[in-house]
Amino acid sequence: MDEKILLAHGSGGKLTHRLLSEIVFPAFSNPILKKCEDAAVVPLEGTCAFTTDSFVIQPIFFPGGDIGKLSVCGTVNDLAVMGARPRYLTAACIIEEGLGVSVLRTVVASMAQAAKKAGVQIVGGDLKVVEKGACDKIFINTTGIGLILKTCRISANNARPGDCVIINGTIGDHGAAVMSARKDYKLRSSIRSDCACLNGLIERVLRAAPGVHVMRDPTRGGVATTLKEIALQSNVEILIEEDALPVNGPVRGLCEILGIDPLYMANEGKVLVFAPAKDAQKIIAAMRKHPLGKRAAVIGRVTSRPARSDTPHVLLHTSIGSTRIIDMLSGGQLPRIC
Amino acid sequence: MKYIDEFRDKEIVKGLISAINASARAKINLMEVCGTHTMAIFRSGIKQILPSSIDLISGPGCPVCVTSQSDIDRMLSLARNKDIVITTFGDMLKVPGTKGSLEKENAGGADIRIVYSPLDALAIAGREPRKEVVFLAVGFETTAPVIASVVSDAAQKKIGNFSIYSCHKTIPPAMKALLEAQELQIDGFLCPGHVTSIIGSRAYDFIAADYGIPCVVSGFEPTDILETVLMLIRQKEKNRACVEVQYARAVRRQGNVKAQEMMDRVFEPADADWRGLGSIPQSGLRLRKEYGSFDAAVKFRIPSFKTTEPRGCICGDVLRGVKTPQQCRLFAKACTPENPFGPCMVSSEGTCAAWFKYNRD
Numbered sequence: 001m002d003e004k005i006l007l008a009h010g011s012g013g014k015l016t017h018r019l020l021s022e023i024v025f026p027a028f029s030n031p032i033l034k035k036c037e038d039a040a041v042v043p044l045e046g047t048c049a050f051t052t053d054s055f056v057i058q059p060i061f062f063p064g065g066d067i068g069k070l071s072v073c074g075t076v077n078d079l080a081v082m083g084a085r086p087r088y089l090t091a092a093c094i095i096e097e098g099l100g101v102s103v104l105r106t107v108v109a110s111m112a113q114a115a116k117k118a119g120v121q122i123v124g125g126d127l128k129v130v131e132k133g134a135c136d137k138i139f140i141n142t143t144g145i146g147l148i149l150k151t152c153r154i155s156a157n158n159a160r161p162g163d164c165v166i167i168n169g170t171i172g173d174h175g176a177a178v179m180s181a182r183k184d185y186k187l188r189s190s191i192r193s194d195c196a197c198l199n200g201l202i203e204r205v206l207r208a209a210p211g212v213h214v215m216r217d218p219t220r221g222g223v224a225t226t227l228k229e230i231a232l233q234s235n236v237e238i239l240i241e242e243d244a245l246p247v248n249g250p251v252r253g254l255c256e257i258l259g260i261d262p263l264y265m266a267n268e269g270k271v272l273v274f275a276p277a278k279d280a281q282k283i284i285a286a287m288r289k290h291p292l293g294k295r296a297a298v299i300g301r302v303t304s305r306p307a308r309s310d311t312p313h314v315l316l317h318t319s320i321g322s323t324r325i326i327d328m329l330s331g332g333q334l335p336r337i338c
Numbered sequence: 339m340k341y342i343d344e345f346r347d348k349e350i351v352k353g354l355i356s357a358i359n360a361s362a363r364a365k366i367n368l369m370e371v372c373g374t375h376t377m378a379i380f381r382s383g384i385k386q387i388l389p390s391s392i393d394l395i396s397g398p399g400c401p402v403c404v405t406s407q408s409d410i411d412r413m414l415s416l417a418r419n420k421d422i423v424i425t426t427f428g429d430m431l432k433v434p435g436t437k438g439s440l441e442k443e444n445a446g447g448a449d450i451r452i453v454y455s456p457l458d459a460l461a462i463a464g465r466e467p468r469k470e471v472v473f474l475a476v477g478f479e480t481t482a483p484v485i486a487s488v489v490s491d492a493a494q495k496k497i498g499n500f501s502i503y504s505c506h507k508t509i510p511p512a513m514k515a516l517l518e519a520q521e522l523q524i525d526g527f528l529c530p531g532h533v534t535s536i537i538g539s540r541a542y543d544f545i546a547a548d549y550g551i552p553c554v555v556s557g558f559e560p561t562d563i564l565e566t567v568l569m570l571i572r573q574k575e576k577n578r579a580c581v582e583v584q585y586a587r588a589v590r591r592q593g594n595v596k597a598q599e600m601m602d603r604v605f606e607p608a609d610a611d612w613r614g615l616g617s618i619p620q621s622g623l624r625l626r627k628e629y630g631s632f633d634a635a636v637k638f639r640i641p642s643f644k645t646t647e648p649r650g651c652i653c654g655d656v657l658r659g660v661k662t663p664q665q666c667r668l669f670a671k672a673c674t675p676e677n678p679f680g681p682c683m684v685s686s687e688g689t690c691a692a693w694f695k696y697n698r699d
Binding site for chain 1: 342346348351352374377380381382383384386387452453454458560674675676686694695696697
């Protein structure tokens with residue numbers, strides 16, 4: 001029978017040490033972590049981006065990823081969209097007693113794999129165990145730090161009239177994958193989460209077009225919510241073409257069946273890029289050369305906010321040739337998706 | 339993709355719009371009585387491409403929205419009973435009662451579980467025999483047959499710890515009530531596609547015959563709705579009133595006889611309270627005597643409450659189509675989807691929610 005995590009594994013005593021030395025250290029293996037100090041000491045020079053995120057997704061394994069991969073990609077992407085090169089992460093796990101040790105092993109291995117692929121080191125962390133029912137299997141927090149690339153001035157406040165809006169691929173895959181992985185819906189599909197670290201793709205984009213104004217990863221709340229945030233922060237109007245939005249067939253099918261809009265479905269491997277229209281083709285070409293940008297597309301443009309409107313709108317030019325507004329997600333389409 | 343792209347085809351839409359423009363001369367008020375139509379109209383922006391002489395008015399087509407305040411209060415009182423597991427579709431959670439909501443009861447310790455089918459509720463009852471499981475049955479003729487079959491299943495399997503609180507309603511009596519009230523000039527009905535796939539298009543014969551109002555049963559894609567509008571205008575032009583089916587790929591004149599039989603076996607018509615419309619004779623579905631033991635209202639002796647509707651909320655007027663959400667002083671100010679005052683802002687099919695989401699300016 002699979003060995004289970006006990007409350008004692010979180011006591012800081014022998015069992016904790018065994019867990020760390022048998023599972024965690026070998027997976028994350030790096031000299032900074034190996035020193036086992038109270039805090040990781042890392043060399044960094046320059047302006048840093050610094051962020052944190054907690055992951056409570058249910059189910060912890062889903063098609064295309066798991067909570068471990070997600071916890072690394074999520075934080076790496078938050079750094080990358082600020083124009084930073086992600087360098088170091090810390091990871092803190094809260095585990096529900098009774099979780100299989102083999103489950104933890106799998107999650108840790110997938111964190112290590114994602115970190116390696118993204119070129120970041122996991123240099124510190126923490127592990128706590130709580131009573132059954134006090135959390136659901138495993139929650140992970142990751143904190144990350146990265147160095148801002150010299151040429152970048154990226155901010156959600158920087159969208160300008162005349163900018164084009166680009167996305168690196170299909171929308172809604174993560175939300176749809178999690179939704180179809182949940183037993184409640186009794187659905188079977190081939191949909192896989194797009195969960196991936198975007199720093200490689202983003203560096204290519206920035207090399208091709210250093211003058212990018214805004215980048216943001218449209219996670220919870222989907223593309224719609226992220227666009228609205230940018231419109232508000234930059235005080236501009238954004239016009240999106242419904243026909244230009246890349247959506248995978250099965251995701252579209254699932255959304256039609258459940259009556260939901262892929263614009264509000266979460267993504268974990270997508271980035272929205274706002275840049276002067278003259279850079280559009282350079283960015284699309286750079287994205288398409290990368291495995292995570294094969295279906296990159298220009299999906300809209302930025303216009304100035306008309307004086308008459310009370311708030312900066314995001315407008316959708318619908319496929320039948322009409323126009324409607326897009327607002328932030330209100331309420332939740334599905335809880336605990338990341 | 340079959341059955342989607344064809345029904346959103348730009349060229350077909352253009353053709354329909356020019357035909358509508360050519361036919362629409364006089365002012366015409368058309369009412370849709372299905373929340374899914376309301377949402378579809380807003381989602382593809384149909385109002386904006388129709389000539390201004392055509393007014394699409396949303397009627398009482400959202401089952402959550404038409405549930406009376408007293409029914410919601412009685413559901414909340416059920417939720418407060420520690421021995422009961424409440425099972426419900428997600429839309430009910432945020433609907434405000436006189437005091438609180440299911441969502442707030444849930445946060446306060448009540449056992450409320452969202453299910454995607456009443457079959458799941460019955461499965462919970464089977465799995466947890468020591469608990470009483472109540473399913474909040476809110477819906478129209480589309481969901482009633484499934485719930486009827488679940489109740490009949492529970493009876494067969496003798497699952498004694500399962501019951502339903504039925505707020506089920508039927509659409510044709512509500513359409514009649516709207517016409518009788520004469521508050522609003524209605525020149526035609528876009529009849530609900532999925533309800534009609536169950537009850538059959540003949541269910542509206544009396545509306546065309548007795549009230550002289552054109553009826554067209556509509557599908558849910560943009561071209562469906564536009565074609566329905568065109569068919570209604572053409573009836574009006576020719577001074578005709580009959581029941582036509584635009585949604586022919588799903589709807590028959592007789593409807594789904596098997597589903598009707600299932601519904602009739604378990605439910606019987608009863609007077610029902612509608613928000614905004616008051617009590618409408620024979621517009622509700624009550625469990626028949628043989629299935630009385632599955633009636634949560636009887637089983638748990640839920641008292642009636644003195645209820646008050648939220649002050650300033652005009653959901654009732656919105657449901658009758660006599661006011662639009664923007665005429666409500668709470669709309670988008672005090673009342674938002676995060677903090678709803680009335681049910682029309684809560685449900686994904688609610689008229690206020692549709693206006694808020696797609697048409698605020």
